[in-house]
Amino acid sequence: MAIDEYGIDLKIGxxxxxxLQKQNQRALAALEPRNAxxxxxxxxxAGLLRYAxxxxxxxxxxxxxxxxxxxxxxRGVVFIDPGAVNPFGDRPVVYGEYVHARGGSHAFYERTVRxxxxxxxxxxxxxxDRELWR
Numbered sequence: 001m002a003i004d005e006y007g008i009d010l011k012i013g014x015x016x017x018x019x020l021q022k023q024n025q026r027a028l029a030a031l032e033p034r035n036a037x038x039x040x041x042x043x044x045x046a047g048l049l050r051y052a053x054x055x056x057x058x059x060x061x062x063x064x065x066x067x068x069x070x071x072x073x074x075r076g077v078v079f080i081d082p083g084a085v086n087p088f089g090d091r092p093v094v095y096g097e098y099v100h101a102r103g104g105s106h107a108f109y110e111r112t113v114r115x116x117x118x119x120x121x122x123x124x125x126x127x128x129d130r131e132l133w134r
Contacts, residue, residue, distance in 0.1 A: 036131030044124035045069050045076025051116040052078055056108045062086030063096050078109070 049069040056064040066084030070077055080093040100107050 036128050039131055040124040040128035041071065041074075041076045043127050044120055045071065045078065047120040047123070048076070048112055048117070049078045051120070052108050052112045055105075055111055055115075057099060057106055060086045060088070062090075063092040063099065066092040066096070078112075 046069065049067060053064055053067050056067065058064055062084060063080070063086075066081045068079055068081045070079075080096045082091070082093045084092045086092060100109060103110075105111070
């Protein structure tokens with residue numbers, strides 16, 4: 001087992017990254033929001049994560065498998081797992097920035113906002129509206 005300076009197993013492999021991604025999605029889904037804003041935030045964050053995953057380019061699959069989401073300071077955040085490593089030992093958090101900067105079809109987060117953001121936000125806001133006024 002090869003451990004880096006962050007304590008991360010560099011031999012986790014693509015299957016391990018995919019399993020971590022599944023666990024992240026299950027954890028997001030398992031959260032039981034206690035109020036309307038939290039329910040809307042959960043829906044929006046999970047929706048943006050799912051869309052970003054589906055449109056990310058695939059070479060080894062590590063970049064696609066390293067997308068994560070979480071809630072920090074009352075914000076939903078979609079990001080590339082800084083501990084993820086591809087089969088060649090490269091970190092998707094580093095090269096993902098360059099892939100995204102190529103623009104066009106490669107800009108996975110920009111495309112997510114442009115292509116799906118409005119619909120995801122509208123649905124999230126309808127959840128908020130329904131929860132507040134029921």
